Amino acid sequence: MSIKRYKALALQTECFAVNNCKDRASAYTLMQKSLDKVLAETRGSKAFIGPDLKLVVLPEYFLTSFPFGENMEEWRKKACLSTDDALFDTMKDFCVKQSIFLSGNFYELDENFPELYFQSSFIIDDQGELILKYRRLNSMFAPTPHDVMDTYMEIYGYEALYPVADTKLGKLACIASEEILYPEIARCLMMRGAEVFLHSSSEAGSPQLTHKEVAKRARAIENMSYVVSANSAGISGIDFPFAATDGLSKIVDYEGHVLAEAGTGGSMVANSYLDINAQRDYRSKVSMQNYNARQRFELYAKSYTEYSHYPPNSFENETPTKELFIKTQLKVIKDLQN
Structure with missing residues (x-):
C-alpha cells in the first residue's frame, strides 16, 4: 500500500575514518562500531520524530571515510564490502524492526571486477530487502562503471547504470556526493520516473552557497523532484580538520524550497514531510514550471x-x-x- 505523505530524515552523523587502522580486522571492527552508532541514532531519531518517519538517508562515508593515501589495492582490502556482508544483514534486520527505508553509501567489492571497487549507494526497504544499488558514475579518484564500460555493459546492461525503485514511498533513486553537480545523472534518473533523490554526501557546510548547495536546489527544480541530502557531521581519525565536511544536511522540495536544514554537528533536524501526492499533482499540470513535460531530448x-x-x-x-x-x-x- 502506498504511503503518499511521510517524513524523511537526512541524518547528520560523525564519520570515523578507518585509514589509520593497521589491517582489515581492525578496520572492520571500527565499521561495526560506526554502524552500531548510526543505527542507535536512527532509532532515537525515530522515537523523537515519530512513526511518520519512513525514510532515512545516511552520509556518504558513514562506515569508513575515504581513501587518503591508500592505493586502490590497499583500500579494497581494508575498507570495501560486498552486499552479502553481515553489516548489511544488520541493517536489513534494523529496517524491519524500525519499519523504515534506509539509504547510504559504501565502497563495494564486485567479483566480476576483482581488482577494483565501486563507490555504491543503496536502499534497504522496511521488509529488509536490498531494493536498489547504484554505483557512482563520475568520480575523481575512485573506479566507476564508465572506466570499464564495455565489460560492465556486457555483464549488467545499460539500465543498471540508472536504477529507480518503485516503492510505497514513491519512486526512489540515489545520487552520490558530488554527482549532484552533474545534471545528466539526475536527468537520466528522472527519465526513469525518479521522484525522490537520496543524496549521500560529505562536503563543506558553508554559510555561503557552495556549488553543491546550488546544485541540490537546481536538481530539485529542473526535475520537479525531492532531494534528501545527508552530510557528515565531521570526519574523525584522519589528517585534515575534523569539521571540514560538516553541516547543512537538508530536504529540498520539487519547487526548490528548503523544507528543513541542519546546522553543524550531529543532528536530526533535517527532517520533513514528503508529499508524493502533491508532487504528482504538480507534475501533472500544464504550466511553464512543468520542466519534465517540456523537455526535448532529441x-x-x-x-x-x-x-x-x-x-x-x-x-x-x-x-x-x-x-x-x-x-x-x-x-x-x-x-x-x-
Whole structure:
C-alpha cells in the first residue's frame, strides 16, 4: 500500500575514518562500531520524530571515510564490502524492526571486477530487502562503471547504470556526493520516473552557497523532484580538520524550497514531510514550471553522441592508479583546449 505523505530524515552523523587502522580486522571492527552508532541514532531519531518517519538517508562515508593515501589495492582490502556482508544483514534486520527505508553509501567489492571497487549507494526497504544499488558514475579518484564500460555493459546492461525503485514511498533513486553537480545523472534518473533523490554526501557546510548547495536546489527544480541530502557531521581519525565536511544536511522540495536544514554537528533536524501526492499533482499540470513535460531530448542526443570528453574504458590495458586518473584528466583538458 502506498504511503503518499511521510517524513524523511537526512541524518547528520560523525564519520570515523578507518585509514589509520593497521589491517582489515581492525578496520572492520571500527565499521561495526560506526554502524552500531548510526543505527542507535536512527532509532532515537525515530522515537523523537515519530512513526511518520519512513525514510532515512545516511552520509556518504558513514562506515569508513575515504581513501587518503591508500592505493586502490590497499583500500579494497581494508575498507570495501560486498552486499552479502553481515553489516548489511544488520541493517536489513534494523529496517524491519524500525519499519523504515534506509539509504547510504559504501565502497563495494564486485567479483566480476576483482581488482577494483565501486563507490555504491543503496536502499534497504522496511521488509529488509536490498531494493536498489547504484554505483557512482563520475568520480575523481575512485573506479566507476564508465572506466570499464564495455565489460560492465556486457555483464549488467545499460539500465543498471540508472536504477529507480518503485516503492510505497514513491519512486526512489540515489545520487552520490558530488554527482549532484552533474545534471545528466539526475536527468537520466528522472527519465526513469525518479521522484525522490537520496543524496549521500560529505562536503563543506558553508554559510555561503557552495556549488553543491546550488546544485541540490537546481536538481530539485529542473526535475520537479525531492532531494534528501545527508552530510557528515565531521570526519574523525584522519589528517585534515575534523569539521571540514560538516553541516547543512537538508530536504529540498520539487519547487526548490528548503523544507528543513541542519546546522553543524550531529543532528536530526533535517527532517520533513514528503508529499508524493502533491508532487504528482504538480507534475501533472500544464504550466511553464512543468520542466519534465517540456523537455526535448532529441535536440541534445546528437551532441552527446558526437562529442566525447572523458573517455570510457580508461582502465583497458592500464593499471588503475591515482596517477592514471590524473593523466586521463590532463589529456581531456588538453584536448578541450585545442
